[in-house]
Amino acid sequence: MDNINSIFADDVELIENADVFEEDYTPDRILCRDDVLKQYTSVFKPIYKGRPPQNAFLYGDTGVGKTAATKYLRENLERDIEQKNQQLPVGERTTLNVVWINCENFTTADHKTSSYQVAVGIVNRLRDKGNRITGTGYAPQDVYDIMYEELDKLEGTVLVILDEVDKISNDDTLLYELPRSRDIGYVENVRVGVIGISNDYTFRKNLSPKVKDSLCETEIKFPAYDAEELSEILRVRARLALYDDAYSQETISLCSALAYQEASGSARRAIRLLRRSAEIAEEDGSEQVEENHIRQADKDLEYGNIVESIVDQDDEKLYILKALAHLDNAGLTPARTRTIHTAYARVVRTYNQQRGKDPLTQRGMFNHLSKLVMFGFVNTIEHNKGASGGQWNEHEFSDDVDPQKVKDAFEDRNLEWLHIDVRGIEE
Template sequence: MPSGDDSVILDEVEKIGSDQTILYDIPRARDSGYLTEARVGVIGISNDYEFRKNLSPKIKDSLCETEVYFPQYTSPELQEIVRTRAEKALSSGAYDTNTIARCGAKAYQNARGSARRAIRLLKKSAEIAEKEGVEPISDDHIDRAHEKLQYDNLVQKFTDQDNQKLYILKAVAHLTEQGKTPARTSTIHGVYEAVAYHYGDKPLTQRGMFNHLSKLVMFGWINTYEHNKGRGTGQWNEHEFSDDVKPDKVQEAFTHLGREWLAVDVTDCE
């Protein structure tokens, strides 16, 4: 093995999930006999500020971690990034100064200063304008591109969820389609059970399902309303999709995952 210092760079390091063994093994590769002369460090890149807090003490000790924080891009910085990309990718008549300013501003306002989002917005806007044979890119093109990216981004986030959360989303989607929301926790659980059984999984208890449902509320995908009529008269929760979530987005996520979209009659689950 050649001598020297090398680094393993893990982008979106939080995606390794709960098995963090690799973060322990890489820095100790030389001590473990996998390397003889080279020394290897780990650089983890993440937008999840909570990730480091969830590392075990053993892994933190192995990494001897140092945090380097990069603040989000400002709107002017994003506009400069968009301008540079436009100069290389588009003809001079395809965009103007308003295109640059609007793409940068929207990415700053809606994507926490994401350069990737600003570039994707420019690309999608240009595709819409090209399809319509219009120059330069207009505000309407950018607004429609933004809506499309928002839609695709949410669908992608759905596909990243575990099965239980997907089943809950599907259950609420069916209830929404049939005008049954806001729905009580027990009603959602009845539909969720039918969905889980269809995909060959054993459903969780209502309490177990509610724990996953609470995570979906935390993500901002489901709104929960607490009802309490006072002592002795009972209390309950009702749930429905937030304004950003529609049943077709959930269905598209299942399609991306290659899963059949089974219709469920919610009247049999109430």
């Protein structure tokens, strides 16, 4: 193998087991989460004992261990139930079915997810590939009926895990009915437990009282990791993923410090940073991860985070950002609101020729533009020439955003980057 000459090979290899860096990797131990893990374990205990399941709501920033802890406890629960069942008569055994749904996977063009779409997702998760239903063409109640029919075909306890549950918009039918489905009479043969996982602290606050009573039977807050905790997590990951001489304690400390400062104590960011640093060091032919590799990796990840944040915006905000990108490339920024609206209108008409969609009014567009300012994508410059000169605002990209990032975001959304002619629209 060493004699194979490939353009894909590096002169040195620092990563011994890349799987440890993957997001779907479940560690043998969940570190620095003893308190919340103890509380969370109590949610799963009734299932192990063959009792009715509890419903739980988990919340906290991204990368603080919510999903990792859920996977860890699920795997341990399934293993322990299997071991326990081996010692029991058939009639006394516990049956557990887990349905894991990421609600973000069912967002529509306006980046909203409905109870209807998640219900379709649950049905299709339970059905064979050739028997799945489409996301359109069914009345909502018909979809819910099909979902409960599929759930009731199972046995014992069904645990439905709704990751990114905050993506579900104002239609909270599923969040109310699913945890109470047996009490309401929608299912008879199974007992359904629901775990909702959210990155949005305000989501719970906006739930209706009836949904809170159903879904939030147990609430568990996952706090951000501090720098020392991130170091502990990274030390274990580095030991499992990297060769012994590939890193130093300084490597761990710097990755942890940057993740703590820039990503609110996100273990996910720290692990990504360590991985990217090792990849850059390999490409550089270095036998150890150095500070310059970590700094470059931090810049790479920051670029990706901004693009990802742009991808998450709804269509109107994307159109405004594209309009600003073309104005910026033409040297026409900072630009007044009416100039941006003219460019935005051309973008909307270009992308919606077949759909007949009209652009928003200038006032409507400005509401979205104001949100982009609030999110940090756009800067507003206020001009005040006094009573005689008047007042007006101009807008331009913030330091973190540029036309290339907007273009990358469009391509990540599988949207073609069409040319928009902005000549002749400057004031």
